[in-house]
Amino acid sequence: MSKPNLTRADVTPRELWMNRRQIIAALGAGSIAGGLGLPAWAEAHLEPHSWEDITGYNNFYEFGLGKGDPAENAPAMKTEPWSVRIDGMVDNPGNYLLDDLIGDIPTEERIYRFRCVEAWSMVVPWNGFELNKLLTRVGVRPEAKYVAFETAVIPEVMPGVRASILDWPYREGLRLDEAMHPLTIMATGIYGRPIPNQNGAPMRLVVPWKYGFKSIKSIVRIELTDKQPLNTWQQSNPDEYGFYANVNPEVDHPRWSQASERVIGAGLFGGRVDTLPFNGYGDEVASLYEGMDLAENF
Ligand SMILES: Nc1nc2c(c(=O)[nH]1)N[C@H]1C(S)=C(S)[C@@H](COP(=O)(O)O)O[C@H]1N2
Ligand SMILES: [Mo]
Numbered sequence: 001m002s003k004p005n006l007t008r009a010d011v012t013p014r015e016l017w018m019n020r021r022q023i024i025a026a027l028g029a030g031s032i033a034g035g036l037g038l039p040a041w042a043e044a045h046l047e048p049h050s051w052e053d054i055t056g057y058n059n060f061y062e063f064g065l066g067k068g069d070p071a072e073n074a075p076a077m078k079t080e081p082w083s084v085r086i087d088g089m090v091d092n093p094g095n096y097l098l099d100d101l102i103g104d105i106p107t108e109e110r111i112y113r114f115r116c117v118e119a120w121s122m123v124v125p126w127n128g129f130e131l132n133k134l135l136t137r138v139g140v141r142p143e144a145k146y147v148a149f150e151t152a153v154i155p156e157v158m159p160g161v162r163a164s165i166l167d168w169p170y171r172e173g174l175r176l177d178e179a180m181h182p183l184t185i186m187a188t189g190i191y192g193r194p195i196p197n198q199n200g201a202p203m204r205l206v207v208p209w210k211y212g213f214k215s216i217k218s219i220v221r222i223e224l225t226d227k228q229p230l231n232t233w234q235q236s237n238p239d240e241y242g243f244y245a246n247v248n249p250e251v252d253h254p255r256w257s258q259a260s261e262r263v264i265g266a267g268l269f270g271g272r273v274d275t276l277p278f279n280g281y282g283d284e285v286a287s288l289y290e291g292m293d294l295a296e297n298f
Helices: 014-028 040-044 051-056 069-076 098-102 131-138 176-180 232-236 282-289
Strands: 083-088 094-097 108-115 120-130 146-151 171-175 185-190 204-206 219-225 260-263 271-274
Touching: 051 120, 051 185, 083 098, 094 098, 098 131, 108 204, 120 131, 120 204, 131 176, 131 185, 131 219, 146 176, 171 176, 171 232, 176 282
Parallel strands: 083 219, 120 260
Antiparallel strands: 083 094, 108 120, 120 185, 146 171, 146 219, 185 204, 260 271
16 A cells, blocks of 8 residues: 555556546535535545555455455456346336446546544545435335345355355445435446445445445445344444444444544545544534434444
8 A cells, every 4th residue: 555655646647636636626616515515624634545545445344354355355356247136115126237227327526535433534536426316216115214235245256255254245224314315425436437346346335424334335235115224233243333323523432432533544644633523524414313312323
C-alpha cells in the first residue's frame, strides 16, 4: 500500500489527480450528492484516497481476514454474467441478469466518507446510483418494511468461505426508509472505473452514515420483507454489533472507543480525527431516527 514519503499526486495517475481537482471544484458549486450539500468539515476531508489505498486495504472476509487478502484473492471471482435474485414483497420478483436489472440506470459520482466499525476511515469516489431507483423499478409492495441483502457464496474462489469464518452468505439489511434515502447507493465503480472485485464487484451497497459492515458487497439477492433482517455481524456477536450500526462517537464498541478514527494513508491525509455523529451526514439522516434511543439501537 501507500509509502510514507509519497504524496497523493505521486501515487495516483495524473488523470485521476486532475479529475479530483475538478471534483473539488464541482463540490464548490454544490453539484455533488444530488444537491444535498455537504457540511463544511466534509469538504475539508473530501480529498479522495488513492486508488491504491481504496483497493488494497479491504474487509471482505469471504476472501480472507487480512486487509490485503481481498486484493490478492478476489480477482479470481467471475463477475460476468452476474445474476441477482429479487424476491419477497415486490411486484416483479425474479432472477435478473445484472445488466437487465440496472443496465440503463444512469450512474453518478458520489464522494463519501467511509467509516469502518474498527475505527478507521477513507474517502471514496464511488460511481453508482440511488438504491431507491432499483427498488422503484422492481416495485416495492406496501407491506414491505425492510430490505435484506445477500452476498455471493463461491467456495472455490473464497478461502474465507471454505474456512467457515462466519455463517455465509454474508447478510445485511436496512429499514425501507433507510434504503430509499437518497444518500444510499449501489456502487458499480470507483474513480470512474468498474468497481474492483475486492471492493464488491459487480454491485455493492454503500450507506455512508453507517459503519462499513452495513455496506454489503457482491450482492446476489435482494429481498423485501416485513421482518427486521438478522445481519451477519449481529448474528455472530450481538453484544458488539447491532442492526442499525449508525456511526456514533458517543456509543463505544465494547472493546474500543468510537470517539475518533484513524484516517487511512500516510502523510498529508493520514492521522486521527474526531468521529462525527452519522459520519457527518446527520443533517440529512438524523430525522430518520427521531425518538429512538440510539444507544439501545446501536
Ligand atoms: N460480503 C461482504 N461484504 C462486506 C464485508 C465482508 O466481509 N463481506 N465487510 C464489510 C466491512 S466490515 C467493511 S469496513 C466494508 C469494506 O469495504 P471496502 O473494502 O470497499 O473498503 O465492506 C463491508 N462489506
Ligand atoms: Mo468494517
